[in-house]
Structures are given as C-alpha cells and as structure tokens.
Amino acid sequence: MDFMSVLNKRCSIRKFQDKPVDGALVKEVIRLGTLAPTACNRQGWRFIIVTDKDIMARVRKCGGSKIIPTAPIGVVVLYNKFTINLHYEDNIESASACIENMLLAATNIGLGACWIGNLPKINVMRRLFNVPKRYDIIAYIAFGYPEFQSDSVPRKYSNIDELISYNMFSMEKEIEIRKISKLQLSLIFVISKFHISVPGFIRKKIKDIMAVDHK
Ligand SMILES: Cc1cc2nc3c(=O)[nH]c(=O)nc-3n(C[C@H](O)[C@H](O)[C@H](O)COP(=O)(O)O)c2cc1C
Numbered sequence: 001m002d003f004m005s006v007l008n009k010r011c012s013i014r015k016f017q018d019k020p021v022d023g024a025l026v027k028e029v030i031r032l033g034t035l036a037p038t039a040c041n042r043q044g045w046r047f048i049i050v051t052d053k054d055i056m057a058r059v060r061k062c063g064g065s066k067i068i069p070t071a072p073i074g075v076v077v078l079y080n081k082f083t084i085n086l087h088y089e090d091n092i093e094s095a096s097a098c099i100e101n102m103l104l105a106a107t108n109i110g111l112g113a114c115w116i117g118n119l120p121k122i123n124v125m126r127r128l129f130n131v132p133k134r135y136d137i138i139a140y141i142a143f144g145y146p147e148f149q150s151d152s153v154p155r156k157y158s159n160i161d162e163l164i165s166y167n168m169f170s171m172e173k174e175i176e177i178r179k180i181s182k183l184q185l186s187l188i189f190v191i192s193k194f195h196i197s198v199p200g201f202i203r204k205k206i207k208d209i210m211a212v213d214h215k
Pocket residue numbers: 010011012013014065067114115116117118119152153212213214
C-alpha cells in the first residue's frame with residue numbers, strides 16, 4: 001500500500017476475527033515501531049507480547065477494556081521512565097511515536113489494531129506483567145485480523161484551517177472540544193488521582209463523558 005493510503009486507511013479496529021496472528025508479523029510491527037523518533041535517541045521502549053488468554057482475561061477482570069481478551073494478540077508498550085525533560089514527558093512522547101508507527105505498519109500488512117489506554121490501575125498492571133518501577137506502562141495495543149473492513153473515523157473538524165493559527169495561538173479560533181461541567185471534571189480528577197474504586201455504573205458514566213472506550 002502506498003504511504004498516503006496507509007495514513008488514510010488506519011483506524012482503530014475493535015472487532016477481530018477468531019484467527020491467530022503470526023508472532024513474526026507482530027515482531028515486524030514492533031521493529032517498524034522502533035524506527036520512530038526517540039528523545040535523545042534513548043530508545044527506552046520495551047514490549048511485552050501477550051498471547052495468553054488467561055492473562056488477557058485477568059487484565060479485563062481488573063478493569064481493562066473489554067476489547068483486550070477479544071483480540072488474539074496484544075502488545076504492552078513500556079518506556080524507560082528516565083528523562084531530563086520532565087516538563088514535556090518526552091519518554092511518553094517517544095513511546096507514542098513508536099505506537100503510531102506500529103499502527104501504521106499493522107494497517108499496511110492488513111492487521112487491525114486498537115490503542116488501548118483504558119487499563120487497570122498502574123500498580124495492578126505492574127503486578128500483572130511484572131513490570132519494574134523504572135518503566136512507564138504506556139498502552140496496550142490489541143492486534144488481530146479485522147472482522148470487517150472499517151473506514152477511518154471522520155474527523156470533527158474537516159476544515160483544517162479551524163485548527164491552525166499562525167505565529168501565536170489565536171483565542172478567536174478557540175473551539176470548544178467537549179462540555180464537561182466543573183463538578184464532572186473534579187470528580188474525574190479525584191477518582192483518577194487517588195485511584196478510587198467506583199461502582200461499574202459510575203465508571204460507565206465517566207467513560208461516556210470522556211468517550212474513551214467505544215462500542
Ligand atoms: C492515548 C489513547 C488511548 C486510547 N484508548 C482507547 C481505549 O481504551 N479504548 C478504545 O476503544 N480506543 C482507544 N483509543 C482509540 C481512540 O478512541 C481512537 O483513536 C479515536 O476514537 C479515533 O478513531 P480512529 O483511531 O479510528 O481514527 C485510544 C487512543 C489513544 C491515542
């Protein structure tokens with residue numbers, strides 16, 4: 001596929017065929033991921049390939065997205081925490097560049113993928129995957145063959161000029177992204193900051209508000 005087609009075609013896949021994915025393909029996707037830019041060329045990314053359905057089920061049980069156990073294979077992306085640029089969290093930026101490369105590579109070879117940030121609390125994830133403290137857990141990427149061919153999700157602002165200002169941020173162009181009341185916002189902050197366990201229906205409400213997990 002030519003590069004522009006890959007960019008236009010990539011979209012999050014959340015329904016997978018019950019067909020195994022060759023581990024070598026996933027390794028190649030990871031290799032292409034590691035061609036991404038990386039702050040100070042630290043290349044602090046690490047990957048855990050998840051093939052064990054019991055582990056996937058445990059991640060789901062501990063609060064991870066329902067997509068996780070439905071995908072034949074997953075990759076937990078980690079990045080070394082060490083950075084001298086805390087203001088911009090360049091370790092997270094580097095890992096994210098790597099993930100985007102992986103998603104594009106997957107699209108190119110006909111693999112579906114979904115970047116999943118809806119995961120159990122960080123300490124639970126650490127325990128489940130035996131991750132040492134010096135690594136950040138960035139995301140779980142679910143991979144599999146798409147159940148059906150999806151089109152990329154239309155962007156909210158089809159006119160790119162709405163998003164661009166020149167030389168300085170233009171307040172006139174400020175667009176409201178989503179209306180969240182102050183109360184909702186403080187609730188979400190408190191819950192996530194203190195890792196408070198909340199009943200399922202409240203979690204669902206929060207997800208609806210934030211629209212992080214779809215379908
Ligand atoms: C940091 C991050 C976290 C995400 N977490 C989830 C998730 O937990 N569940 C999910 O279904 N999609 C998740 N996504 C995928 C987004 O929902 C998706 O990219 C967005 O809706 C745009 O759709 P597209 O990827 O098909 O273009 C995540 C994406 C990013 C970048």
